[in-house]
Amino acid sequence: MINQTNYLTLKRLWNPLWNRLARERRLVIAAPYLWLGIFSLIPLLLVVKISLSEAVLAIPPFHPLFQWPAEQVLQLRLNLAAYGTLLTDPFYASAFLGSLKIALTATLTCLFIGYPMAYAIAQASSKWRTPLLLLVILPFFTSFLVRVYAWIGLLSTEGVINTLLISLGVIREPLPLLYNSFAVTVGIVYCYLPFMILPIYSVLDKIDPAYLEAAYDLGCRPWRAFLRITVPLSFRAIIAGSILVFVPAVGEFVIPELLGAPDTVMIGRVLWSEFFNNQNWPLACALALITLIVFVVPFMIFQRFQFREIEE
Numbered sequence: 566m567i568n569q570t571n572y573l574t575l576k577r578l579w580n581p582l583w584n585r586l587a588r589e590r591r592l593v594i595a596a597p598y599l600w601l602g603i604f605s606l607i608p609l610l611l612v613v614k615i616s617l618s619e620a621v622l623a624i625p626p627f628h629p630l631f632q633w634p635a636e637q638v639l640q641l642r643l644n645l646a647a648y649g650t651l652l653t654d655p656f657y658a659s660a661f662l663g664s665l666k667i668a669l670t671a672t673l674t675c676l677f678i679g680y681p682m683a684y685a686i687a688q689a690s691s692k693w694r695t696p697l698l699l700l701v702i703l704p705f706f707t708s709f710l711v712r713v714y715a716w717i718g719l720l721s722t723e724g725v726i727n728t729l730l731i732s733l734g735v736i737r738e739p740l741p742l743l744y745n746s747f748a749v750t751v752g753i754v755y756c757y758l759p760f761m762i763l764p765i766y767s768v769l770d771k772i773d774p775a776y777l778e779a780a781y782d783l784g785c786r787p788w789r790a791f792l793r794i795t796v797p798l799s800f801r802a803i804i805a806g807s808i809l810v811f812v813p814a815v816g817e818f819v820i821p822e823l824l825g826a827p828d829t830v831m832i833g834r835v836l837w838s839e840f841f842n843n844q845n846w847p848l849a850c851a852l853a854l855i856t857l858i859v860f861v862v863p864f865m866i867f868q869r870f871q872f873r874e875i876e877e
Contacts, residue, residue: 616850647851679761687769761806768802
């Protein structure tokens with residue numbers, strides 16, 4: 566039994582230890598917020614600041630947002646010309662629509678290819694799962710540029726695909742497979758397909774087979790059981806994989822630059838052009854912010870609702 570003297574002694578020893586643990590716990594919790602603040606929030610605020618500045622031919626190529634004139638009065642110079650240009654120039658609207666079209670096509674293609682692959686891996690025996698997953702992951706060990714350049718050798722007029730089709734007598738003239746939207750979509754699908762396969766596989770692998778066995782016992786056919794049980798249970802993974810493919814595909818720059826035609830306009834190429842060719846940093850920052858608001862923020866809100874439903 567603990568008498569009052571021992572209780573006071575334990576309390577006197579425990580309180581400093583508890584206070585120290587509480588301080589360390591607050592430090593541990595503060596670390597990720599500090600990381601996000603330094604590497605996400607501050608750069609985002611800088612982008613907002615530059616987007617509201619005036620473009621000038623100087624270094625850096627934008628006018629300061631705050632000024633101290635001779636009267637020692639702080640002045641704020643907000644310039645909304647960049648946003649006005651984005652709203653009135655049809656070129657940027659076509660860039661948004663072009664990026665949306667290619668990203669949606671690539672995402673749906675990744676889903677139709679990736680879901681059967683993930684399902685096949687989940688249904689494979691434990692002996693084959695690891696080798697099959699390695700086949701999905703191994704391309705990541707190769708440079709992104711090398712993988713994209715490989716498609717130039719495959720899709721060019723004298724590439725592997727055209728040479729094989731001509732030698733088989735399927736076609737007489739080489740097909741225009743390279744330097745168009747088709748080549749960009751193929752490159753995006755190839756590079757981002759693992760982002761669709763892995764989340765879906767992780768969910769399919771955890772589905773209890775007892776659900777399907779119960780459906781079979783009740784007379785449900787395999788295809789109907791797949792549509793009524795497996796697909797709904799993996800719906801969140803489908804959404805997660807689609808986001809992981811769609812968001813980077815919208816802002817992709819390297820693949821459209823190497824595989825696309827000059828008229829294949831995507832947001833990533835427009836951003837590069839405004840930053841480095843036209844030196845119009847306010848317009849490029851405004852374009853980046855609108856892209857973030859239009860394409861990324863809705864997905865973040867949707868994901869937050871999904872997590873809230875899971876917690877409830």
